[in-house]
Amino acid sequence: AQSVTQPDIHITVSEGASLELRCNYSYGATPYLFWYVQSPGQGLQLLLKYFSGDTLVQGIKGFEAEFKRSQSSFNLRKPSVHWSDAAEYFCAVGGNDYKLSFGAGTTVTVRA
Amino acid sequence: EAGVAQSPRYKIIEKRQSVAFWCNPISGHATLYWYQQILGQGPKLLIQFQNNGVVDDSQLPKDRFSAERLKGVDSTLKIQPAKLEDSAVYLCASSLGTRNSPQHFGDGTRLSIL
Numbered sequence: 001a002q003s004v005t006q007p008d009i010h011i012t013v014s015e016g017a018s019l020e021l022r023c024n025y026s027y028g029a030t031p032y033l034f035w036y037v038q039s040p041g042q043g044l045q046l047l048l049k050y051f052s053g054d055t056l057v058q059g060i061k062g063f064e065a066e067f068k069r070s071q072s073s074f075n076l077r078k079p080s081v082h083w084s085d086a087a088e089y090f091c092a093v094g095g096n097d098y099k100l101s102f103g104a105g106t107t108v109t110v111r112a
Numbered sequence: 113e114a115g116v117a118q119s120p121r122y123k124i125i126e127k128r129q130s131v132a133f134w135c136n137p138i139s140g141h142a143t144l145y146w147y148q149q150i151l152g153q154g155p156k157l158l159i160q161f162q163n164n165g166v167v168d169d170s171q172l173p174k175d176r177f178s179a180e181r182l183k184g185v186d187s188t189l190k191i192q193p194a195k196l197e198d199s200a201v202y203l204c205a206s207s208l209g210t211r212n213s214p215q216h217f218g219d220g221t222r223l224s225i226l
Contacts, residue, residue, distance in 0.1 A: 043217035102154030
């Protein structure tokens with residue numbers, strides 16, 4: 001069975017500082033990996049996805065993620081956060097059955 | 113392109129009542145998903161449709177939940193009777209259903225059970 005662990009429930013970061021959100025997955029074959037962001041009262045917006053190829057993936061809003069097969073990780077990074085990045089972030093893993101398993105999420109608070 | 117549409121946005125009912133949610137996926141998307149998101153948790157898949165057929169409903173509490181996708185487009189999710197633990201956000205998502213196509217989510221319906 002596939003699963004995702006996001007070790008950090010809540011992260012607080014200063015505006016302009018760098019951000020890294022951790023994601024570890026469990027999947028028996030080559031995974032498809034995703035990061036989604038959810039603002040209060042809204043649905044999930046896709047930030048980026050990894051299917052194959054280059055292990056460093058660029059996404060929207062200046063985010064990037066790196067797939068490390070040896071560590072079963074897919075960490076999300078942003079060099080300089082903006083106040084509008086305050087939201088909840090979800091990592092998800094999927095496979096050929098097109099189903100996703102989500103982590104519990106990491107809440108990001110941005111302080112001025 | 114228009115996104116996934118869901119209605120209503122909010123619903124408050126008493127326990128043991130029934131409720132229905134509606135979802136209109138992105139045009140051309142063959143696969144449709146319903147998720148339940150309890151506060152503080154990630155979304156959990158309830159049911160997956162491919163066109164108008166059910167692919168996976170293993171996590172759907174079938175004694176009280178039902179879903180249909182007539183004509184392979186719109187879908188409804190129903191709860192009857194509702195329990196207190198059904199309080200959650202119900203998210204609908206759709207995708208092309210091909211290997212590299214991500215899921216696109218609607219804004220969800222927030223359900224509160226009194």
